[in-house]
Amino acid sequence: MLPERARRKADIVFSSFMIVFGLVMLYSASQMPWSSARTGGGSQWYLSPGLYPAILGTLLVIFSARVLMTAWREVGPSDIATMFIGWVRALPRNRGVQNVIFMMVLVGVYIFFGIGSGDFRLVSAVFLFLFIAAFWWPDSGKQLPLKIASTAVIAAVVPTLMAYIFTTHLFVPMP
Numbered sequence: 001m002l003p004e005r006a007r008r009k010a011d012i013v014f015s016s017f018m019i020v021f022g023l024v025m026l027y028s029a030s031q032m033p034w035s036s037a038r039t040g041g042g043s044q045w046y047l048s049p050g051l052y053p054a055i056l057g058t059l060l061v062i063f064s065a066r067v068l069m070t071a072w073r074e075v076g077p078s079d080i081a082t083m084f085i086g087w088v089r090a091l092p093r094n095r096g097v098q099n100v101i102f103m104m105v106l107v108g109v110y111i112f113f114g115i116g117s118g119d120f121r122l123v124s125a126v127f128l129f130l131f132i133a134a135f136w137w138p139d140s141g142k143q144l145p146l147k148i149a150s151t152a153v154i155a156a157v158v159p160t161l162m163a164y165i166f167t168t169h170l171f172v173p174m175p
Helices: 004-030 051-075 080-089 095-114 120-136 141-169
Strands: none
Touching: 004 051, 004 080, 095 120, 120 141
16 A cells, blocks of 8 residues: 555546546536436426436545545645656566556456347356456366356346346346
C-alpha cells in the first residue's frame, strides 16, 4: 500500500479524471431524450432514458470533487507530475496494475465485440473461460487438468443458468 502522502496525490490525479468522466456522462445524458417514449408526454421526465446517466454523472462529479478538495487541502499539487511519471514507468513491473488493465480490456472486448456478435451463452462461456484461466491457472502444476475441467464446466453452466433464470423467471430477454 502507498504511504498516506502518495495516496493523497494519487487521489488528486484519479479524482480529476473521474470529474472529467462525470462531465462526459452529463453531456451524453443531455443528448438523450428527456421525455418518456412509453407515454409520449414531456411531463413525465422522470421516465426519460437520460435521467439515470445524468444522476450518475452528477454524483460522480460531486463525490470526486469532494475527494479532490480533501486531497488538495492535505498535500497540494506539488510533485504530482513526478509521481505520475514514476507510476507510469513502474507499470512494466507492477503485476497488480497489469492484471487490472488486462481485466478491463477483456471485459471491454466482451461488451463491445462479443455480446451481440453471436449466441449470448457461447460468447459468455468463452469470456468466462478466458477470464478464469488467466487468473486461476498460473502456477497450477499438477492441478492444471482439474482446473481446466472445472473451468470448462463453470464456463458452460453459469451463462446457461443465467440465461434460463433471466428469460424464464424474470422475463428479461437475453441479447
